[in-house]
Every structure is written in structure tokens, then in C-alpha cells.
Amino acid sequence: MIWRNIASNFLTLAIVLLIAAAAAVAWAKREFSGPGPSAIAQCVQISPGASLNAVSNQLAAQGAISNAYIFRAGADYMDKARDLKFGSFLMPPQASMEQIVETVTAGGPSTCGTEVVVRVGVRENTVLLRDTNPETGAYEEMARWTPGSGDRPAPLVQAQDRADVRLSLVMAEGVTSWQVVEALRAADFLTGEVAEIPAEGSLAPDTYLLEKGGDRNAILAQMASRQAAILAQEWEARPFGMPYETPEEALIMASIVEKETGQADERPQVASVFVNRLRQGMRLQTDPTVIYGVTNGQAVLDRGLRRSELDTPTPFNTYRIDGLPPTPIANPGRAAIRAALNPDETDYLYFVADGTGGHAFSRTLEEHNAAVARWREIERQQGLPADSPVQTAD
Incomplete structure (x- = not known):
């Protein structure tokens, strides 16, 4: 009888403990997945080599999470305890511990901090x-x-x-x-x-x-x-028939394209003008190369080019030399390199600013001269100093 009572009490206690454990697990899950305690956005900073224990204590101290142990247990359950990424990550107000674990283990560019x-x-x-x-x-x-x-x-x-x-x-x-x-x-x-x-x-x-x-x-x-x-990647993927003998020549062209337009979608069109000129044996006649010959890349030329500078032969004066200049004139990005190696298929030979931040492209000198006249009128109306026309053939 006594042993039966003991067994019954033990079973009752075990059931109570199981219910309590289940309730604790359910509570912990809610704490881990539910809204966090911070009413404002929090900048979570992960130092190089930081441990999960240190990070969880740091987050609890700054009020981003409610319980450091639940954070560690949840990260371990998600199998991400060893995936912390160095950086500073902005968490929205009331970010859950689950959200924080996902963010600090995914990595990516830092989004907050000093x-x-x-x-x-x-x-x-x-x-x-x-x-x-x-x-x-x-x-x-x-x-x-x-x-x-x-x-x-x-x-x-x-x-x-x-x-x-x-x-x-x-x-x-x-x-x-x-x-x-x-x-x-x-x-x-x-x-x-x-x-x-x-x-x-x-x-x-x-x-x-x-x-x-x-x-x-x-x-x-x-x-x-x-x-x-x-x-190397862009050169390897280039189409057949580009007028460059080496990757370095493509890099020179890319630097010219980069300096000629600030609009990303124009790069392939600008590149097409220069490629068309190379193929037809025409001089490039581009102002940025002349400017580089004047400044050697060590100053900003806050004025238009002088006629004397356009007339002076230098290795970079593409109004006076055939083909490409001897070196790039700037450091082009991947998009400009790709445009130089993958220009649009056009029959354009000229372009000039159009007053919108972009350019007007022309097939003939007559069309181009009309576009230049329109740009000169825009300059006059805006009180801008008259500049030498870009891409005007001799």
C-alpha cells in the first residue's frame, strides 16, 4: 500500500514536472519568436571573433533581448550558434530574438553604428x-x-x-x-x-x-x-570582334566611357560611339582625355578646355592622335568595363550634352552640329560658361 502511494505520488509529480517543462518550453518559444523588449531600433554590433555567450550578454545588457540564455538556446536550436558574422546591424523596434539571430548570422553590409x-x-x-x-x-x-x-x-x-x-x-x-x-x-x-x-x-x-x-x-x-x-572576367566573356588587342586597351576605353557619362544606362551607347569611330579610323576626339593630359590626373579642371589645349599635341589629346591614348585616364568600375567590351550596336558617331544630365547622340556631323547648337542655347539660357563641344569631328 505504501509503495503504491509512493508510486502514485511520483507519477503525479512527474506529470506536474512534465506539464511545467512543457509550459516552460512554450514560454521560451514565445519569448524567442515574439516581439522583443526594445521600443526603439537597436544597433547590434558583433566584434570579430565574438562568442555567442558574449553577444547574448551584450544584447541583454543593452535591452535588445529579454533573456540571454533563451537567445543562446534558440540560436543553438536553429543550428546557427557558430555562424556569427562581424558587423553592425540595425534591428527594428521590438525585433524578436529569432530575427536577431537570423540577421547576425546572415552577415552582409553593416547597417548601423558609428x-x-x-x-x-x-x-x-x-x-x-x-x-x-x-x-x-x-x-x-x-x-x-x-x-x-x-x-x-x-x-x-x-x-x-x-x-x-x-x-x-x-x-x-x-x-x-x-x-x-x-x-x-x-x-x-x-x-x-x-x-x-x-x-x-x-x-x-x-x-x-x-x-x-x-x-x-x-x-x-x-x-x-x-x-x-x-x-579578366569581363575580357573572358567579351563578344567576338571587339577592336581591342589586349585587356589593357579595353581598360583604357572603359576609363573614357566612365569619364564621359554619369548615367549608368548611357555607358553602352557612349561606348558604341567610340567603338564605331575606332572601326572607321576616326579620331576619338573626347575632352576627358585632353583634360587628363593637362592635369595628369592630379587636379580637377574647373573650367572648359582652351583652344590652345585642344590644339597642343600630347599623348592624351585624342583630337590630335589616332586611336586610344597610352593609358587609362581614371579607374573605371565593372559597369564601364562591361560597356566597353559590350557596346550597344548603333551607328552613332557623335554625342553632346542635352541639358538633362544625359547626351544627344547623332549619326552625322550635320545632326551633331544641330545638337551642339541646342546645347549652346541651353548654356546661354542657364548662364553657363560656353564649353568646347564634346565629340565634334574635325
């Missing part, structure tokens, strides 16, 4: 300090500095010394190698002296993550390696 961005632009280089507004989730500029314009703003200097700041370089399409080197030199958190400017066109426009104390020459080598890979 960052110092070295921007290599066509017209100027700038260094920006940006941070995330937790209410809007948008980046806001906190400080800006143009190299050579005076001392760096104090917030920018202070941010560079923080352990959690993200450092990056954004290289625009169409900048010169000299501009890239100048930007790297202005990034005083980097090390290493650059003894020689890399070959023009050899650096890939892209976003590059930087590290405090990183070597400038190693960064340039990474840029060059990326560009070489892009050029």
Missing part, C-alpha cells in the same frame, strides 16, 4: 563621421572634413580612437589613382608610406573595410587585385 568613411570622390576627397539615429534608423552625418581645409573636427578625431568604430573607404567610379593615394594619406589612422602612384585604371572602385593601423600599400594591393580579377 563609422568613419573616407570618400574618394571625383571632385574632392572627404572624411565623414556618421552615426545611426535610433529613432529613424537612418545614418546622420556628425562631422565632415576635407583634407587640406584645416584641422580635423574634434568629434572625428575622437571617433577614430574608439574601439567600436567602423572604418571604411568608399572609392567612386572614375577617380584617378593619385586621388586614391591622397585619400589614403589623409587617413591618419593608417600606416605605411606609398612610394609610387599605382598605374592608372588598376584600382577597383568599391567599398573597402579598413582597420586602425592598416597598411596603405596592402589596401592598394587589394584594390589592384580586385580590378585585375574584374578585367
Whole structure:
């Protein structure tokens, strides 16, 4: 009788424990998958090599999750406990633990946090300090500095010394190698002296993550390696009959296309004009190459070309030389390289600005001269200085 009572009590206790365990599991699932505790957007920052335990405790401390143990258990159940990716990720208000696990294990570009961005632009280089507004989730500029314009703003200097700041370089399409080197030199958190400017066109426009104390020459080598890979891929996929003997010639053409238009959808058309001219033995007659011969890629020419500059023979004056110039005139992106190797099939031989940011394309000199006249009238109406017409044949 006694043993029967003990067994009955034990069975009852076991049932109670099972019910409690089931309730606890159900509660944990709801906690893991349900809305999180944060009423505002949260920037979740994952350090290189961070453990799941450290990340879960960090998230609990900043109020992004309600329970560090449930977060770890859920990540383990999803088989993602070892998949943490370095970066800073913006989580929306009330993001669930499940959402957070999915995001921090998927990786991708960082979307929040404090960052110092070295921007290599066509017209100027700038260094920006940006941070995330937790209410809007948008980046806001906190400080800006143009190299050579005076001392760096104090917030920018202070941010560079923080352990959690993200450092990056954004290289625009169409900048010169000299501009890239100048930007790297202005990034005083980097090390290493650059003894020689890399070959023009050899650096890939892209976003590059930087590290405090990183070597400038190693960064340039990474840029060059990326560009070489892009050029090799696009050259291998080129169609038959392109008027280039080497990948380097295609790179020269791509740099001209890059400098001639800021509209992505125009690149294949612009490339078609130059390819048509090469095939017909016509001179390219493109202003950006003449400008490069004047500046050597080490300045922005804030004026139109002078007649004397158009008349002066140089290796880059395509009004005076046949064929391509000897080197690229900038660093083209993949899209421009692809356009140079895959131009549209047109019979265009000329183009000129049309006042909309794009260009008017023409088949004959008569059509082109009419388009030039329309552009001159637009310049006059807008009070712009008259510039030399682009793509006007001799």
C-alpha cells in the first residue's frame, strides 16, 4: 500500500514536472519568436571573433533581448550558434530574438553604428563621421572634413580612437589613382608610406573595410587585385570582334566611357560611339582625355578646355592622335568595363550634352552640329560658361 502511494505520488509529480517543462518550453518559444523588449531600433554590433555567450550578454545588457540564455538556446536550436558574422546591424523596434539571430548570422553590409568613411570622390576627397539615429534608423552625418581645409573636427578625431568604430573607404567610379593615394594619406589612422602612384585604371572602385593601423600599400594591393580579377572576367566573356588587342586597351576605353557619362544606362551607347569611330579610323576626339593630359590626373579642371589645349599635341589629346591614348585616364568600375567590351550596336558617331544630365547622340556631323547648337542655347539660357563641344569631328 505504501509503495503504491509512493508510486502514485511520483507519477503525479512527474506529470506536474512534465506539464511545467512543457509550459516552460512554450514560454521560451514565445519569448524567442515574439516581439522583443526594445521600443526603439537597436544597433547590434558583433566584434570579430565574438562568442555567442558574449553577444547574448551584450544584447541583454543593452535591452535588445529579454533573456540571454533563451537567445543562446534558440540560436543553438536553429543550428546557427557558430555562424556569427562581424558587423553592425540595425534591428527594428521590438525585433524578436529569432530575427536577431537570423540577421547576425546572415552577415552582409553593416547597417548601423558609428563609422568613419573616407570618400574618394571625383571632385574632392572627404572624411565623414556618421552615426545611426535610433529613432529613424537612418545614418546622420556628425562631422565632415576635407583634407587640406584645416584641422580635423574634434568629434572625428575622437571617433577614430574608439574601439567600436567602423572604418571604411568608399572609392567612386572614375577617380584617378593619385586621388586614391591622397585619400589614403589623409587617413591618419593608417600606416605605411606609398612610394609610387599605382598605374592608372588598376584600382577597383568599391567599398573597402579598413582597420586602425592598416597598411596603405596592402589596401592598394587589394584594390589592384580586385580590378585585375574584374578585367579578366569581363575580357573572358567579351563578344567576338571587339577592336581591342589586349585587356589593357579595353581598360583604357572603359576609363573614357566612365569619364564621359554619369548615367549608368548611357555607358553602352557612349561606348558604341567610340567603338564605331575606332572601326572607321576616326579620331576619338573626347575632352576627358585632353583634360587628363593637362592635369595628369592630379587636379580637377574647373573650367572648359582652351583652344590652345585642344590644339597642343600630347599623348592624351585624342583630337590630335589616332586611336586610344597610352593609358587609362581614371579607374573605371565593372559597369564601364562591361560597356566597353559590350557596346550597344548603333551607328552613332557623335554625342553632346542635352541639358538633362544625359547626351544627344547623332549619326552625322550635320545632326551633331544641330545638337551642339541646342546645347549652346541651353548654356546661354542657364548662364553657363560656353564649353568646347564634346565629340565634334574635325
